[in-house]
Amino acid sequence: MKIALIGLGTTGRIVAEYLLKEQVLTMVLCKKSSNKAGKDLGEILHRPATGIIVESIDNLEEKLLRERPDVLIDFSQPVFLRENLALLARCKVNVVTAVTGYSEMDVKRIKAVTRSGKLGVVMAPNITYGVNVLLAIAGIVAELQVDCDFEIIEENHKNKKDSPSGTAKKIAAAVLTSLSDSGGCVDAIPIHSIRSGDTIGKHKILVTGQYDQIEISHTAFSREAYAEGAHKAALFIKGKKGIYEMKDVFGLGMSKCKSVINKINKLNSGQCCCG
Numbered sequence: 001m002k003i004a005l006i007g008l009g010t011t012g013r014i015v016a017e018y019l020l021k022e023q024v025l026t027m028v029l030c031k032k033s034s035n036k037a038g039k040d041l042g043e044i045l046h047r048p049a050t051g052i053i054v055e056s057i058d059n060l061e062e063k064l065l066r067e068r069p070d071v072l073i074d075f076s077q078p079v080f081l082r083e084n085l086a087l088l089a090r091c092k093v094n095v096v097t098a099v100t101g102y103s104e105m106d107v108k109r110i111k112a113v114t115r116s117g118k119l120g121v122v123m124a125p126n127i128t129y130g131v132n133v134l135l136a137i138a139g140i141v142a143e144l145q146v147d148c149d150f151e152i153i154e155e156n157h158k159n160k161k162d163s164p165s166g167t168a169k170k171i172a173a174a175v176l177t178s179l180s181d182s183g184g185c186v187d188a189i190p191i192h193s194i195r196s197g198d199t200i201g202k203h204k205i206l207v208t209g210q211y212d213q214i215e216i217s218h219t220a221f222s223r224e225a226y227a228e229g230a231h232k233a234a235l236f237i238k239g240k241k242g243i244y245e246m247k248d249v250f251g252l253g254m255s256k257c258k259s260v261i262n263k264i265n266k267l268n269s270g271q272c273c274c275g
């Protein structure tokens with residue numbers, strides 16, 4: 001497995017450390033005219049030399065064809081994939097993009113390229129296992145609590161560029177889908193965003209009824225959770241074509257949620273749900 005990484009910011013550096021430990025990182029890219037180009041990755045990570053020299057994305061095609069990574073993990077900004085999607089398809093380099101803040105037009109283009117069978121992409125605005133379990137739970141709770149008010153509160157570090165977070169938007173979409181499948185009629189789920197300090201990522205869903213309230217929350221303690229998710233997604237997308245989400249990577253799709261709901265129904269009807 002050969003992984004290339006683009007983006008050595010707050011999160012990308014942690015991802016680089018993790019991939020080095022897993023011995024799968026073979027190429028690190030940075031934006032044109034970045035002062036990181038030409039330096040050993042170890043110098044940027046404040047550790048001994050790694051032998052991996054960070055390269056700028058000038059002449060990217062030539063560099064990818066030389067190194068031939070199986071997958072590129074992207075922790076940069078939306079502009080990178082916007083400008084290099086066709087080139088990555090030509091070079092047959094699949095992508096895990098953890099980047100948030102893509103426009104609807106960006107997503108349409110990515111879908112079109114993957115549908116034409118030229119590229120495999122994991123779109124991962126929510127890359128940790130814990131957040132994906134939260135998303136699944138949000139869908140289940142919305143199915144069971146159709147008449148409640150749903151609100152999302154998210155907190156992230158003060159330098160985060162997009163607001164609300166990609167994860168908060170995904171939670172809202174999961175709740176809306178479940179509500180409309182269960183006969184609810186809500187147009188939008190309010191999202192409240194807080195940007196302060198170095199908060200790594202907190203998402204809370206408030207489900208408020210007439211007499212009580214449920215709170216479901218996820219807090220990331222370490223950015224290594226992002227690195228672990230990105231590595232899993234890269235292993236998953238190697239050699240595949242098409243567009244996927246992290247729920248596909250983690251096996252948390254509809255059938256898993258339905259099986260949980262079936263278990264709850266069995267418990268409620270007094271039947272044993274083991275076995």
Ligand SMILES: NC(=O)c1ccc[n+]([C@@H]2O[C@H](COP(=O)([O-])OP(=O)(O)OC[C@H]3O[C@@H](n4cnc5c(N)ncnc54)[C@H](OP(=O)(O)O)[C@@H]3O)[C@@H](O)[C@H]2O)c1
Pocket residue numbers: 006007008009010011012030031032034035036074075076077078079080098099100101124125126127128162226
């Ligand atoms: N999916 C998730 O669960 C998850 C988790 C964490 C972060 N993220 C997302 O990952 C992205 C990066 O987050 P971060 O906190 O690490 O941000 P950051 O600290 O601002 O780092 C961004 C990195 O991207 C590079 N970059 C900027 N423009 C570029 C371009 N045009 N081409 C190539 N590289 C470019 C920057 O290079 P310089 O350093 O040279 O300026 C920097 O290394 C954001 O979209 C964030 O929302 C997602």
